Amino acid sequence: MIQYQLRQVLPERKVDPSAALALLCSSAAAIVVWKWLVKRQIQKKMEKARRTQNEGLKKMAKAVQQFREQVPSVQTDAILSLPLLELAGRLQEGSLSPKTVLYTYLEKALEVTQQTNCLQHFIPECEEQLQEIQQQREKGLLYGIPISIKDHIGHKGHLSTCGLVQRLGTVVQEDSVLVKVLKRQGAIPFAMTNVPQSLFNYDCSNPVFGQTLNPFNHQKSPGGSSGGEGALIAGGGSILGIGSDIGGSIRLPSSFCGLCGLKPTAERLSLSGASGPVSGILAVPCALGPMARDVDSLALCMKALLCQEMFQLDPTVPPIPFNEEVYSSSAPLRVGYYDTDGYFPLPPCMRRAVRETRDALQAAGHQPVSPIPNRRYLGFLKKGIQLLWHDPLLLSCLSTGDIVDPNLKSQVNCCKIPRLGKKLLALILKPLSLAHTLKKLRRSRHGHGLHVISSLLPKVYRTEFIAQWRKLQLDVVLCPVLGPAFTIGYPGKLLTAISSTMLYNVLNFPAGVVPVSTVTEADEEELKLYQGCCDDPWDQMLKQAVAGAVGLPVAVQCVALPWQEELCLRFMKEVETLSREKRAA
Known part of the structure; x- marks a missing residue:
């Protein structure tokens, strides 16, 4: 009845097959052109970022060369070999100048990043910070110490990309609380280090700035996601760095690169001003922490950060200063x-x-x-990993204008498998003992399951x-x-x-990591x-x-x-x- 009435009102029109085909072809062509334009725009952003990176490296190399010409007698190797505590003491007493130390590490960082591609860019404002600390009445605990920071820890006037193309146009407007406190303590942030795309990987590669290499073996990864920090410090280009950890991102680079690294309790250091690729991982809190060549360096950094300045800038941080008595104790454990x-x-x-x-x-x-061992241990680990690599969270940060890095493709492809496909694969691969992984991936699509894990299981x-x-x-x-x-x-x-x-x-x-040995030939045989x-x-x-x-x-x-x-x-x-x-x- 309704169809009859519509025919009375609307005149019948004969569809021209050639016109329909032309419309279909033009629509398809428009989609192809649109995709090409989007891809071209992404490529231009990436090329611009790389040009900016290269120009920054050249400018810093020129500045270092000028300093070397002005002060040719600098004992570079002697300065680079000093442990942080001794270097800090020499700077405090004035036997070493902050400028000499800064340019010594800038020169070494240039060398290390040429070999490992560990830096995204230098921080030119380090010269301004150098002038500022020399005018301060009191010398902070980190007076004159050059320090490197991970890409997503905000520094005013610089990018915080998380390895994502979509973040290339966003410049940080204010220093993160951690950077403010470091500067207050006399430290000189001088470099931003490379990270894997989206931070959801423990390799260190992204489509914009490329792959970072392990300084001890260029066929090996430096770990991630604080891999740029790991490579730079292990290569000698930084004496102290700040990374972040949400699944091992400080500890894994420390393990891979032979460093000491500390992941504190998540709320012990301020997270204000540290960006992330996504929000919503409620049960796996991120923590910022130090990375260095020895444990005393980590302790000095924590002592400097846990100060009244941090507690005032971020009231959500518990006002618990560093307990030197506990650290210095020699009681049996x-x-x-x-x-x-x-x-x-x-x-x-x-x-x-x-x-x-x-x-x-x-x-x-x-x-x-x-x-x-606790009976619930294995089940907890499985659900915890399921939570950390929750499909929608990973895909959401790559959904708006990003080329997926080759090192992340297998991970993203697994996440893209439909729920039914995962069920079928789990059934087919059960005899090969692969079903548990696919079962994990399949379950991670359930929003209700995520809520249960995030609100109940960890507690x-x-x-x-x-x-x-x-x-x-x-x-x-x-x-x-x-x-x-x-x-x-x-x-x-x-x-x-x-x-x-x-x-x-x-x-x-x-939790912290300490290097204790090296791989032996016997280990390789046992492997x-x-x-x-x-x-x-x-x-x-x-x-x-x-x-x-x-x-x-x-x-x-x-x-x-x-x-x-x-x-x-x-x-x-x-x-x-x-x-x-x-x-x-």
Whole structure:
């Protein structure tokens, strides 16, 4: 009836097939042209960013050359070899000038980034900060110390890209709280370091600024997402850096590059002014923290940051100053330990490092205690990793005008598989022991599941974990960290390998990494026998990722209860001292 009435009102028109075809073709052509224009616009943005980067490097190289001509007698190697505490002391007493130290590190940073591509850009305003600190009445704890900062930690007048093209046009209007406090303490931020695209990877590559290399082996990754910091500090181009950690992003580069790195309790240092690619990861809090060549450097940095200035600038930060008494204590520690989390078995050298460190601690008068595994442990790790790599969060930051980096493609492609497709693949691949990974990916599409994880699971498990900790009367925990350095391209294929670090992000415990050894020929031979959980393709891939690592750093992870960063650092210092004594023997 309705169709009849419409025909009476509207005249019938005969559709011309050729006109319809022409319309269809023109629409398709318009879409192709539009996509080409968008891609071309992205390419122009990337080219402009690279030109700006290259121009900045050339300007800084010219400034360094002018300084060298004015002061040709600078003992570069002597300055670069000074530990942070000694360098800070020399600057405080005036036997070294801040300008000499700054330009010495600028020159070295230029050399390191030419080899590893670790910098996004220098901070030209470092010269202004140099002049400003020399006019201050009181010298801060970091007076004259050049410091590098990760890309997404805001510095006024500079980009904060997170490795994303869509952020190239946005300039930060105000220093982050952390940068303000560093400047107040006399530090000189001089460089912004490279990161992986979206920060959701523990390699260090993005389409704009390219791949960062490990300074010890250019076939290996420096880790991520604070990989630029790791490469720069390990290469000698910075003495102190600030990174961030949401799944191991300070600890993994520290492990891969042989550095010390601390992930504090998330709220211990201000996050104000540090941007992220997405918001909404409620149960996995981000933490900012220091990276350096030794533990004393981390302690000095934390002592400088935990000051009244930070507490006033960001009232959400608990006003807890650094407890020097705890850090300086020499009382014996009761140390819980484990060499595998039972979820993703690590290479033999990393487990060896835990056992050797445990033995050294026991010989030094500490009391190692083997914790009893919690029944809910494996399930918690699986759900925690599911939460961290939640599909919509990863895809949302790449959905608006971004070319996906090759190192992120396998990760993004997994996220794009429809829910039904994941179910079918899980069924087909079940005999190959791959179903658990696909099951994880399939479940991550459920918004309700995300809410349950974010609001209930971490709190429940944190309570259980602390209860077990108290029952065993532990002071600290010694455990493995992922390593040694992966071959470039593998981190994006082995996301679940971060279980050893991710656990303490979800629990929100302070955790640090200390290098204690290097990969030996015996480790490499033992790796050939490694079978992991069930010798499946993931285990085989891990063997490929870490193969050829003889001589590269091997580290352990040190953990304390929330808000006990000083105790965590004190434990790290003990581990560092014992490992150095062993190497010197």
